[in-house]
Structures are given as structure tokens and as C-alpha cells.
Amino acid sequence: MAATMTSVQRRVLTIAALASFVAFLDGTVVNVALPAIRDELGGGLTTQQWVVDAYLITLGALILFAGSVSDAFGRTVVLRIGLIGFGVTSLAAGLAPDPVFLIAARAAQGAAGAFLVPSSLALITEAFDGPVRGRAIGIWTSMTTGAMIAGPLVGGALVDLVSWRLVFVINVIPIAFALWMLRLKHTSDERNTDASIDILAAVMCTLGLGLTVFALIEQPNLGWGDPAVWATFVAGIVLFTMFLLRQRTSRAPILPLDMFRARNFWSGNVATFFIYAALSLNGFVLSVYLQQGAGLPATLAGLASIPMTLLMVALSSRAGALSDRFGPRIFMTIGPLIIAVGCLLLLSVSGDFNYWTQVLPGLLLFGLGLSITVSPLTSAVLGAVDAKRSGTASAVNNAISRVAGLLAIAAIATIVGGSLDLDGFHRAAIVTAALMVLGAAVSFLGIRNQSEPSA
Template sequence: MTRAEKMVLAIAVLASFVAFLDGTVVNVALPAIVDELGGGIATQQWTVDAYLITLGSLILVAGSLSDAYGRIRILRIGLVLFAVASVAIAAAPDPLFLIVARGVQGVAGALLVPSSLALITSTFDGKARGRAIGIWTGLTSVAMILGPLIGGVFVDLLSWRLAFLINVVPIAITLVLLARLGQQDQTRPGVRIDYLGAVLCTLGLGGPVFALIEQGTLGWAHPAIVLSMGLGVLAFAGFLVRQRFAANPILPLGMFAERNFWAGNLATAFIYGALGLTGLVVGVFLQEGAGLTATLAGLAALPSTILLILFSSRVGGLSARFGARVFMTAGPIIAGLGTLLYLFVRPEPDFDYWWQALPAVLVSGAGLTLTVSPLTSTILGAIEHTRAGTASAVNNAVARVAGLVLTAMVGIIVGGELDLAGFQRAIVVTAALLIAGGVVSFLGIRDERKPEPAEV
């Protein structure tokens, strides 16, 4: 790589790292947040979903902003806003303030991830792009180690509040690298931002999520539940209609005419919905059911993350050489079968990490290592690089919305309480979603055929 390419990759990794780090910190901190601020499982769900609602809905606008005003400019704004929101979360006096601040943090996160990936896809081509995305996948996965680990240490020894300030260092480093990059920002002239579409999308996601979370307290027949679900569905339908006829849609439905784009995003919905569900229930159950400290619960998934770090780049290169379909098929199925091994987990005092949890961590981690880099490369490679920001935003929105919906459904899936029976139900649902992602990839993904060399 040239010096400029290395700097672009470092910026993309660090900017995405910030968003991913916060996502892993929060799962470990949830029990401590509820102990101090109250609110039970609803507070835990909203702490996760407030971030995902704004991230999932506004990430589409962010993709357009990235294409219209430049990836570098949007990255800078996102980094500063993320830092401000993190400080607000650390100072939260009650659940409502915390949830609102998490929503603002989601807005900032929406500006970071698509711009980061778009910066990569506009800088690298061909096999170099697949390798760069593999490196991005592996290095951003470090957040999956540092988030739970540092978050757990902060929760156990200091405070969950300080855990939300650990992203200040990568934010500062990224801003310095952006200043030193010296690269001219790329824009797409004539792009207009569909703010009405963004509002409809946010309402369309927020209404049903409110209903799914609060139905456990209010009941399905409560007017607030019926109204929020009904208005949310109508708003989301209006959003889709708006995208069909808008001159500059934030969700260009025409992109889904590309087979690998729609099939890859459908697989993404199953896979990342599963990851959102299992990340929440495993992190909480290991503390509340198995009796682990926050630090040990954060360390539990360490072997899986090490696999991602060590082999994501290699898998990215292999998928560029042999085709992504086999990896996108086998990976989620292996991950799903590995997740079923969590069914052997037992509450304290019978919990044994080495025999009950570690096999699930290793096998599911191996499956995800085979999946993530080929999945991202295939989806972004299906769309021309001039629309990389929008394509990346759509894929990230699909992933976050899938996690959002499954997190909102946690109360329904576990039966209102995360006891052993509820945990096992969530594990079965997770495994089914992952296997479905593999089946979709097998049926939908088509590897690009390389042209045969001309005969001499």
C-alpha cells in the first residue's frame, strides 16, 4: 500500500472502531446501569435500541450526505458529535436522559460507518479492496475485545459511566489523521438530501419498537401500543412509497435490482439480527444467571474475536479468489450450529465456562470469521464505487435495523424474564436466524465469473 492508502485504511478503521466499541461496551454495562438508574429489562432494551433507532434510520441519510458533501467532512462531524454524546451518557442522572443521549450517539454513529467504508471502496479496487475490507473487519473487531474487557473492568472497579468515555482516545487520533491526510474530498454534485424520507423512516422504526418493548408492561390492547404500532407501520409504508418516487431517495430501491445486493442484504438481516439478539442475552445472562462479573462476562467472547482478528483478512483474500458464495453459505450455518452449543450453559453454581460456553464461542466465532468479510465485500462490490457511501449506508442500516427489531423482541422471545428457559429460547431463535442467513446466501449469491483468457 502507498502511504495515502495506509492512512485511509487507518482512518476508516478508527472511525468505525468508535461506533463498534460503544456497541460492545453497552451490553456488559447493562446490569450495572439498571442497578443504579432502575427500569429493569425495558431500560436495558431502550439503552440498546435508542442508539439503533437513530443509527438505523439516519445512516441512510448519512450515506447520501457522504456522497454529497464528502466522506472526510462527514467523518469529522460524526466524530465530534459522538464525543459530545458520550460525555452526556456518562453524566446521565436518570434512564430518560441516558436514552436520549444514546439516541444522539446513534446519530453520530450513523455518520461514521458508511463514510468509513465508502472511503475504502473509493480508494481500493479489485483484490486490494477485498483485502482492505478484510483488514478493516479484523481490526475493527478489536473493539469486540476492548469493549467488553475495558467496559467490564470499568464497571467492576470504577463506574459504568466512565466506560462510555473510553472512545475519546480513538476519536482524537482519527481527527489528527484526517487533518494530516491531505486528500481532496470526493463529492457527487447534484445530490439532494431526502429529509422527509428520514423522518418517515425514523417514525416507521420507532413506533413498532416502542410497541414491542412496552407491550410487556402495558399489554397489546393498550391504546399507546396500538397507536404506536399502527402509526409506525403507516409511516414506514409512506417511507417506502416516498423512496419509490423521490428524485433523490435515501434508500434507492433500484439498487436492489442487483442480485448480490438484495441477496447479501437479506442475508445481513438474518445474520445481524441474530448477532444483536445473542449479544444482548449472552452478555446479560452470563452476569445475572451464571454469576460472572462484568469483566469475566466481557472476556467470555474473547476467543471468537481473536479468530476474527487473525483470519478476516485472509478470508477476504480467499473469497476474492474463489468466490464469496461458499464462505457466505458455510459461515452462517457453522455459526448457527455453534450457537446451539450455548444450550449446555447452566446457571450458577453449576456454570462452567470451559465446557459449557467456550465450545459455542469457538465454533460460532469460526463461522462468523468465514462470513463477515466476504459478506461486506460482495454487497459493496455489487454497486458502482461512486455510490459507495449510499450502498454502505443501506447495508449498515439493514444490519442495525435487524439488531434493533430483535432487541425489541427480547421480552417476547424470552417470555418477559431472562431465566434459563428464556435464555435457551433466545439461543434457538439466534441459531435459526444464522442458518437462514446461510441458506439465503446459497440460493441468492452469484460469484462473478472471470473472463476466460483469449486464445492465441
């Protein structure tokens, strides 16, 4: 494949992969550190949920804003802002003296991460075209999704050998390398000098999501009758509805609703919601249960994800190329169904825990299904819109995946029945499988392989 790329394209792909790697890694690496954070800083399941969701709220809400900024003012400048901000906030999280400071640092970290993902993927769509674009997206997918899955391994080793704080501080190394590579990028950005950014819409989106998630997380503790729950839930829904209404009339919408007229764009994003809600739910529950339920140390809990990582790295690029050849529909249908079967195999986990017979078979199917699904899904969504709007399209898709994840994490207490014991683990596996089946159904019914007019 290297022979089909120019040196500039290889450099762009490296920068894009590194920038996305740290954002995706930090979305999952923290999962395996949650028990250690609880032990040192205090707090129960609610605090653990907030450490994860504070990051996902700002990432999911501001990624739309960042996508429009990227299209308007250039990918490189937005990427540089995101890298610097992510490095600073990672250090702040690593030095957190208490849960409140850590949650605030995680929210700021998510805001910085919002500027990384859409800009990095838009760099690829600008630098590559034709069949090589599918392969480039496949490599980007294997790196970024591999980061999501390898996160527990990296986090586990750092937690056991040094401290959970290094889980955040270690981000500085790939960020510094990406910034250095960015200096060597000799291509210029395309900027829209007439563009304007809707700050009010960004505020509505962020507050709407934040208040809704606050209510979902606190509801198991306070109950729906508490004003702190129902009032914030209603306020969040109202604000997010106002945000959507504003997008219909805004001169510069951060969520262009007209993009959803393209069949593959709207159906791909609906599939994304179900698939990534399942991924986030599974990642959180598996990492925490292997430690708190099965009694594994953090390193071994992280090592559990190695089979999925290897499959993703080995197969994602090939899946991207095959998707370009045969169309994404079959891959986006079969992949989630394979993952669903893998989730159901986790029901064999019992009090007499055995990783090799109860967990590994399901994780192998999980990794195979992910390898088949993610790259074709990304290609289908981005291929449905004009390349000039690739930053916004990528931002919408990534925002939906993050929002799906934060809602799944917010609902964990309800899904597992208030406690992540063996019964709760089994309930989470069933819900994860059901979400994957929904993702497969949407892909089969909604995705079309033939070309369609770009939105």
C-alpha cells in the same frame, strides 16, 4: 500486505478503522454495563432494552441519510461531523443523572454514529481497488467486528474497576486520534454539487422505526390491547411504508430501490438482516445472562468474548482475500452454519455453570463462523454496485444490520418469555441458531460468484 499499500492508503485504512471502531464498539460495550446501569439509575429489562435500542434506532434510521450526504458532499466532512458529534454525545451519556437522560443521550449518540460507518467504508472503496481492496475490507472487518465482540471485555473491566460511566467517556481517546489522522489526509473528496437531500424521508424513516420499536418493547408490559402499543405500532408501520413509497418517486432517494435490482445486493442484504439480528440477540443475552444468571462479575463476563475476538482479528483479512479469489457464496453459506452449531452448543449451559465446557466451545465456533462470514458479506454487497455509490450502498447494508439488531433486542422479552433465566437463555440460543440458518440459506440460494452489472 503492507508492501502492496501506499502510505496514503494505509492512512485512509487507519482512519476508516478508527471511525468505525468507536461506532461498533459502542453498539456492544454497553451490554455488559446494563446490570450496573440498572443498579445505579434504576429500571428493569425495559430500561435496559431502551438503552441499547435508542442508539440503534437513530443509527439505523439516519445511516441511510448519512450515506446519501456522504456521496453528495464528501466523505471527509461527513466523517469529521460524525466524530465530533460522537465525542460530545459520549460525554453526555457518561454524565447521565437518570435513565431518561441516558436514553436521550444514547439516541443522539446513534445519530452521530450514523455519519461514521458509511463514510469510513466509502473511503476504503475509493482508495483501494483490485485484490488489495478485499484485503483492506478484511482488515476493516476484523477491526470493526472485533470491536463488536471486544466491547463486553472493555466494558466489563471498566464497570468492575471504575464505573459504567467510563464505558462511554473512553470513546473520546480513539475519536481524538482519528480526528488528528484526518488532518493528515491529503486526498480530496469528490462532491456532487447538484445533489439534494430528502429531509422528509429521513424523518419518516426515523419515526417509523422508532414507533414500531417502542410498541415491540412495551408490548410485554402493556399488552397489544393498550392504545399506546397498537396505535404506535400501526403509526410506525404506516410511516415506514410511506417512506418506502416516497423512495420510488424521490429525485434524491436516501434508499435507492433500484440498487436492489442487483442480485448480490438484495440477497446480501437479506442475509445481513438474519445474521445481524442473530448477532445482536446473542450479544445482549450472553452479556446479561453471564452476570445476572451465572453470577459472573462484569470483567469475567467480558473476558468470555476473547476467543471470538482473537479469531476475528486473525482470520478476517485472510477470509476477505479468499473471498476475492473463490467468490463469497461458499463463505457466506458455511460461516453462518458454523455459528448456528456454536449457538446450539450453548444449550449445554445448566444451573451448575461451567464456562470452559458449556460456553467456550460454542464461542469458538461462533468466532470461526464470523471470521468466515463478515468480510465476504461486505465485499459481496459493495461489489454489486458502482463505486460512486459505495457510500449509499454501505449505508443501506449497515442500516439493515442495525435495524435487524434493534428489532431483535425489542423482541427479547417475547423470545425469552419475559425473564432472562436459564430457560430464556436456551430459547434465545435456539432463535439465534435459526436466524443463522436462514442467513446461510439466503446466501446459498441468492449470492452468485460471477460478476454482474452494477446497479
